[in-house]
Amino acid sequence: MGRYLIRRTLFLLLVLFIVSMLTFLIFLKLPPGDPARRAAGRRSTARIIELARHNLGLDRPWYVQYARFAKGLIPLPGFFLNEQVYFSYDNFVPVKEEIFDRIPVTATLAAGGAVAWLLLGIPIGIASATKPRSLRDRLGMLFALIGVSAPVFWLGQLFLFVFWFKLGVAPSSGLDIGDTLMESVLSGEFVMPWIVLSLTYAAFYARMVRGNMIETLSEDYIRTARAKGLSERRVVYKHGLRAALTPVATLFGLDLGLLLGGAVITETVFNLPGLGQYAIKSLQVADFPAVMGVTIFAAFFVVVANLFVDVVYAFLDPRVRYT
Amino acid sequence: MTQTVPDPTTRQRGDDVNRYLKALALVAVLGVVATACRSDGGGGGGGDEDLQRGGIMRLSMISDVEDAFDPQKEYYQVSWGLYRCCMLRTLVSYAGAAGEDGGNDLVPDLAESLPQVSDDGLTWTFTLRDGITFGPPYADQEIVAGDFINAMEREADPDVGAGYPFYYSVIEGFDEYSAGEADTISGMTAIDDKTLEITLTGPFADLGFRMAMPAAAPIPDGAADGHEEDYGRFLVPSGPYMFEGSDALEPGGTTPVSGYQPGQSIVLVRNPSWDASTDEIRPAYVDRFEIEIGGTDEDIFNKIDAGELDLHLDGVPPAQLIRKFQQNPDREDQVFVNSADGTRYLAFNLAAPPFDDIHVRKASNFVLDRDGMRRIRGGELVGELARHIIPESLIGDKLVDYDPYNAGTGDVEAAMEEMRQSKYDTDGDGLCDAPACKGVIGAQDEAFPYSDQNALLLDNFSSIGIELDIKSGERSNFMYARCQDPGSEWAICLGPGWGKDYSDATTFGEPLFGSAAIGPDACCNYSLVGAAPDLLADFKYDITEVPGVDAKLKECDEAPVSDERLQCWADVDTELMENVVPWVPYLWDNDVFVVSDRLLNYRYDQFSGQPAMDHMALADAGAEA
Numbered sequence: 001m002g003r004y005l006i007r008r009t010l011f012l013l014l015v016l017f018i019v020s021m022l023t024f025l026i027f028l029k030l031p032p033g034d035p036a037r038r039a040a041g042r043r044s045t046a047r048i049i050e051l052a053r054h055n056l057g058l059d060r061p062w063y064v065q066y067a068r069f070a071k072g073l074i075p076l077p078g079f080f081l082n083e084q085v086y087f088s089y090d091n092f093v094p095v096k097e098e099i100f101d102r103i104p105v106t107a108t109l110a111a112g113g114a115v116a117w118l119l120l121g122i123p124i125g126i127a128s129a130t131k132p133r134s135l136r137d138r139l140g141m142l143f144a145l146i147g148v149s150a151p152v153f154w155l156g157q158l159f160l161f162v163f164w165f166k167l168g169v170a171p172s173s174g175l176d177i178g179d180t181l182m183e184s185v186l187s188g189e190f191v192m193p194w195i196v197l198s199l200t201y202a203a204f205y206a207r208m209v210r211g212n213m214i215e216t217l218s219e220d221y222i223r224t225a226r227a228k229g230l231s232e233r234r235v236v237y238k239h240g241l242r243a244a245l246t247p248v249a250t251l252f253g254l255d256l257g258l259l260l261g262g263a264v265i266t267e268t269v270f271n272l273p274g275l276g277q278y279a280i281k282s283l284q285v286a287d288f289p290a291v292m293g294v295t296i297f298a299a300f301f302v303v304v305a306n307l308f309v310d311v312v313y314a315f316l317d318p319r320v321r322y323t
Numbered sequence: 324m325t326q327t328v329p330d331p332t333t334r335q336r337g338d339d340v341n342r343y344l345k346a347l348a349l350v351a352v353l354g355v356v357a358t359a360c361r362s363d364g365g366g367g368g369g370g371d372e373d374l375q376r377g378g379i380m381r382l383s384m385i386s387d388v389e390d391a392f393d394p395q396k397e398y399y400q401v402s403w404g405l406y407r408c409c410m411l412r413t414l415v416s417y418a419g420a421a422g423e424d425g426g427n428d429l430v431p432d433l434a435e436s437l438p439q440v441s442d443d444g445l446t447w448t449f450t451l452r453d454g455i456t457f458g459p460p461y462a463d464q465e466i467v468a469g470d471f472i473n474a475m476e477r478e479a480d481p482d483v484g485a486g487y488p489f490y491y492s493v494i495e496g497f498d499e500y501s502a503g504e505a506d507t508i509s510g511m512t513a514i515d516d517k518t519l520e521i522t523l524t525g526p527f528a529d530l531g532f533r534m535a536m537p538a539a540a541p542i543p544d545g546a547a548d549g550h551e552e553d554y555g556r557f558l559v560p561s562g563p564y565m566f567e568g569s570d571a572l573e574p575g576g577t578t579p580v581s582g583y584q585p586g587q588s589i590v591l592v593r594n595p596s597w598d599a600s601t602d603e604i605r606p607a608y609v610d611r612f613e614i615e616i617g618g619t620d621e622d623i624f625n626k627i628d629a630g631e632l633d634l635h636l637d638g639v640p641p642a643q644l645i646r647k648f649q650q651n652p653d654r655e656d657q658v659f660v661n662s663a664d665g666t667r668y669l670a671f672n673l674a675a676p677p678f679d680d681i682h683v684r685k686a687s688n689f690v691l692d693r694d695g696m697r698r699i700r701g702g703e704l705v706g707e708l709a710r711h712i713i714p715e716s717l718i719g720d721k722l723v724d725y726d727p728y729n730a731g732t733g734d735v736e737a738a739m740e741e742m743r744q745s746k747y748d749t750d751g752d753g754l755c756d757a758p759a760c761k762g763v764i765g766a767q768d769e770a771f772p773y774s775d776q777n778a779l780l781l782d783n784f785s786s787i788g789i790e791l792d793i794k795s796g797e798r799s800n801f802m803y804a805r806c807q808d809p810g811s812e813w814a815i816c817l818g819p820g821w822g823k824d825y826s827d828a829t830t831f832g833e834p835l836f837g838s839a840a841i842g843p844d845a846c847c848n849y850s851l852v853g854a855a856p857d858l859l860a861d862f863k864y865d866i867t868e869v870p871g872v873d874a875k876l877k878e879c880d881e882a883p884v885s886d887e888r889l890q891c892w893a894d895v896d897t898e899l900m901e902n903v904v905p906w907v908p909y910l911w912d913n914d915v916f917v918v919s920d921r922l923l924n925y926r927y928d929q930f931s932g933q934p935a936m937d938h939m940a941l942a943d944a945g946a947e948a
Binding site for chain 1: 590622
């Protein structure tokens with residue numbers, strides 16, 4: 001297990017290096033023009049441009065520039081998203097401050113959405129798998145088809161229009177100014193965003209659980225369990241589901257890691273001040289230190305989530321430790 | 324709005340200014356008397372005794388302000404509206420009314436009266452009111468003459484990167500201070516705490532307007548030190564409102580105010596230091612303004628329709644919502660339309676083919692279906708078809724009968740006739756057929772209604788053989804950035820608009836057509852009118868000269884406030900439209916606002932083109948107070 005962990009950690013570091021190098025090239029080296037001017041923003045003064053140039057190390061060799069940039073990936077105080085490189089000259093605040101200010105909203109959205117899609121997707125997948133080609137299977141897969149096909153921005157607008165504007169049974173978009181995050185959650189302002197966010201994932205997970213379970217339930221050991229007289233419920237949930245959920249667990253970790261980088265469309269449609277909305281606004285105003293910061297932050301979370309999933313997988317299925 | 328026009332007989336320039344100011348003073352006095360007669364007994368600006376004080380007004384903005392509320396930098400009507408109504412007082416200001424109700428007339432604000440001007444028009448003296456103080460964190464610190472010098476020095480400071488310092492170059496010593504050649508602005512003197520004397524480089528009769536702009540609002544000594552980039556988040560208020568949390572700011576501190584969360588929200592609360600008895604302009608009924616930033620136009624206007632929001636500050640109401648309100652007798656009074664004193668236009672790059680040929684530019688003016696452009700934006704409600712550049716209200720209706728390109732649905736025949744004279748129509752068939760006519764790059768705003776206008780533009784220009792290649796992006800950081808940069812590839816800027824900065828055509832002059840307003844760090848001569856040959860060479864244009872109007876602009880800037888001045892600007896307009904042709908103006912904007920049913924006493928602030936929030940009250944104020 002130890003060697004497995006070391007291998008996965010080294011692989012994580014390699015991935016982080018590739019991501020950081022690509023991001024460094026994309027933002028700082030490849031585009032034409034002066035990166036200091038780009039970082040400083042459209043209306044910046046000569047002083048700010050020179051400050052940006054110095055902070056980004058653009059007056060130093062490229063490897064110094066990269067080192068400052070890559071330092072932002074190290075999860076230690078003073079390193080992670082360091083103010084030297086990741087500084088928004090648009091609002092004149094460290095990008096880290098903005099990101100950490102917005103993480104709770106994104107985390108709330110992601111967590112709630114994740115619970116919703118698990119609570120929806122897995123039962124539908126099980127129900128479909130246990131009675132394939134039945135009416136409930138067809139209904140379940142119809143749900144999956146709609147969920148996968150309907151774009152989130154359309155679903156969001158539809159939900160707002162129907163449930164808030166027409167029926168008045170849900171709150172409108174945005175969070176009430178002055179409310180804490182908990183107050184916003186308790187007043188139901190996250191319910192529609194959770195549902196909208198979860199529908200696409202639930203659809204996908206329903207299909208995946210259905211497929212995995214049908215395959216698992218046709219295994220010999222399941223036939224043996226039935227032959228030994230175990231109840232169907234026990235066969236399905238204790239023996240069948242456990243094996244079918246292993247790949248789901250893998251995917252769940254990755255999806256959650258990705259979401260923590262910002263559910264961009266959901267946050268924009270519902271005007272939630274999270275990381276995704278920050279990324280969009282930063283792109284719109286060409287605040288590229290902020291965009292760099294969000295990119296690095298999201299990449300870090302995805303890679304770490306990947307490692308976490310690998311470790312969990314190794315516990316669930318010891319065979320993978322030897323691959 | 325028509326300017327006040329004295330008898331145009333020969334007289335000294337100083338006399339003209341004094342006569343103009345005396346007329347304004349009379350209007351101001353009458354206005355004060357009139358509003359005092361309507362006083363609600365409890366606040367500034369007279370007020371209406373039927374309107375209740377209190378309540379929370381809920382507003383929305385799609386985009387954040389441009390420069391984090393820094394008054395020396397913000398060059399954006401939404402910010403200016405918030406400054407005038409609520410946060411910053413200036414020496415002179417506006418009453419927060421439509422042009423036809425005196426909304427373009429200057430009234431005393433922090434000054435006890437309109438300024439005294441010397442006979443030669445070069446020396447202006449402002450006397451401050453007694454006992455007016457700043458708000459937190461400089462609460463109870465009296466506003467003195469030196470505080471206005473602080474503001475102008477900051478405007479001149481190159482490290483600040485101010486939004487419109489060119490307006491203050493008329494002050495003696497301003498440019499020298501900006502260039503680091505002087506330690507003070509020699510033309511600004513605090514005679515004593517109550518008396519500010521400003522000396523000009525020439526008899527510029529519109530200094531009053533320039534001192535009414537937010538950059539001229541006073542700043543306490545030291546308040547902006549160390550905040551060259553972010554003073555807006557430490558803004559010291561002088562108006563009836565302030566950012567929530569201003570009372571928690573420390574003078575010289577580094578923790579910004581909590582009431583402004585960039586990209587998220589703005590909350591304004593009452594400034595405890597504001598004395599209503601000193602402020603005849605602002606009744607200030609509402610207790611609190613909560614402005615959410617972000618969202619989509621559709622969602623925001625649905626919220627207004629549902630009563631969850633009161634006002635949307637930077638959106639264009641959809642035509643179907645306007646129709647819905649106007650067709651309902653109970654709701655038709657929730658739609659307000661005012662002339663915005665602004666022009667929507669297409670701007671040519673005079674140095675970029677094929678628009679380096681005046682005949683192509685004229686042909687484009689003939690061919691554009693202005694009525695179609697307006698229809699896409701919402702129909703007749705959104706404005707009047709523009710026949711020339713400067714709105715009539717700023718040139719005293721001098722050009723009401725002037726329509727050189729038959730503004731309407733477009734005249735293809737006339738356009739083709741013009742195109743035949745162009746070097747880019749090689750076979751004389753009225754179509755642009757040289758290689759430069761294909762793939763002509765246009766910079767455009769990606770948002771509605773500009774995105775919807777693209778199909779019409781493509782069609783119109785193709786009818787004279789010009790194939791546009793439209794590149795769309797975010798308004799400020801793509802379209803305007805591209806249009807302002809002579810080095811970026813573009814030939815026509817498709818989505819700009821320009822509103823007056825104050826009620827004088829000079830605001831349509833230098834900033835738009837002066838050669839000093841060219842370049843990525845300047846604003847906003849996109850067309851490169853008057854660009855010097857070496858600048859054209861620096862940006863690798865083949866053309867070596869473009870027409871300019873600098874001399875004419877200077878002549879009009881210095882003209883006395885009189886019919887002569889109005890005529891001068893009208894002549895600039897015709898010169899531009901016929902002999903330079905930098906634009907295709909297509910619409911003189913109206914501002915259309917849709918409000919919730921609980922918002923009372925809607926007023927339009929002609930100065931900023933925004934709702935005058937200081938005059939509005941809430942029907943349920945008592946319930947929320």
